[in-house]
Amino acid sequence: ETGVTQSPTHLIKTRGQQVTLRCSSQSGHNTVSWYQQALGQGPQFIFQYYREEENGRGNFPPRFSGLQFPNYSSELNVNALELDDSALYLCASSRGPGAVAKNTEAFFGQGTRLTVV
């Protein structure tokens, strides 16, 4: 098991509400990436945080925002929730933004399953 933990594991929200998801990175990792995985699809890159700053972003609207804290944990915030936001949200931590090689690449958390009704 990896040291990446996410909370909560499951969440139900109403359309229009706001949600905050949390991710604790693995020890020694300073980079966190967030992904949205719809059922039966591959993970879609939302953004990456490195040293508390956004360090790359996918094709997601501004209502998806994030934070990274000095301990390298991270939050994903989604405003004005829409039904299509229902998905598994995964975070992955790595030793650096461009880390390669099997022992330094990103390790995923177990995900937060968000349901918007």
Add this chain to the structure above:
Amino acid sequence: GENVEQHPSTLSVQEGDSAVIKCTYSDSASNYFPWYKQELGKRPQLIIDIRSNVGEKKDQRIAVTLNKTAKHFSLHITETQPEDSAVYFCAARKGGSGGFKTIFGAGTRLFVKA
């Protein structure tokens, strides 16, 4: 736009046979290509990766090949076992000092029949 296409979407093989999954990426700036295995209800786990300056890499029963010119890369699993059954994702990453971006394929569901 940036895209990674993955084929096939479903693959069924007999135990002991080989399985091949192919991906094509669109962004020539991509320089790192990881493969992930995701079992039902579990998180994706990195199984092998390859950098753009390497054409082939092998780790026991798993190998990955990369053709930069054609922007193709493939996963090869030999001597498949029932526990290889899972969804496999390829991904292509680009980036540098301005930030990094990883694009995943849609996944291949592999069934290994005993």
